[in-house]
């Protein structure tokens with residue numbers, strides 16, 4: 761854990777408190793609704809997803825959506841590569857889309873467009889982190905955990921060079937190259 765210098769930005773306690781708060785709101789929103797599907801956007805949101813769905817007190821099905829953002833020129837178009845598609849159709853279902861971080865917003869915009877094209881009954885979006893200063897497009901976000909600056913962060917599912925996903929808190933990398 762000492763390859764790069766990390767400084768804690770959001771503690772484990774702050775994350776867990778925020779998740780209980782969002783979980784309560786989503787529970788109220790979905791009270792009495794049937795056919796609820798929570799989608800985990802892999803890889804980054806696996807930790808936020810698994811904590812958040814446990815804070816949602818209603819019957820829901822779990823789906824996993826693997827995406828990888830293209831880099832360079834293509835990234836600016838917001839195109840993402842689907843590495844693992846949903847296992848079941850979400851047509852007619854109440855979908856909760858759960859992301860780790862919204863940076864330029866291009867990935868989330870793509871995901872929203874992709875899910876809407878599958879005709880869900882409703883769509884709610886949640887992200888743990890949002891970088892408002894980095895947004896390149898308007899994104900409809902229903903639940904945002906924390907707004908942060910444009911710094912690159914790791915931990916709690918987020919990686920840098922494949923590392924740090926297992927940290928229970930969010931940190932900033934000090935000595936990135």
Ligand code: IMP
Nearest residue numbers: 804829862863864865866867912913918
């Ligand atoms: P977008 O720029 O909003 O399309 O974000 C694309 C993806 O880049 C996110 O889903 C993350 O996987 C990754 N990403 C953006 N900012 C960070 C960061 O600060 N740390 C780790 N990954 C990030």
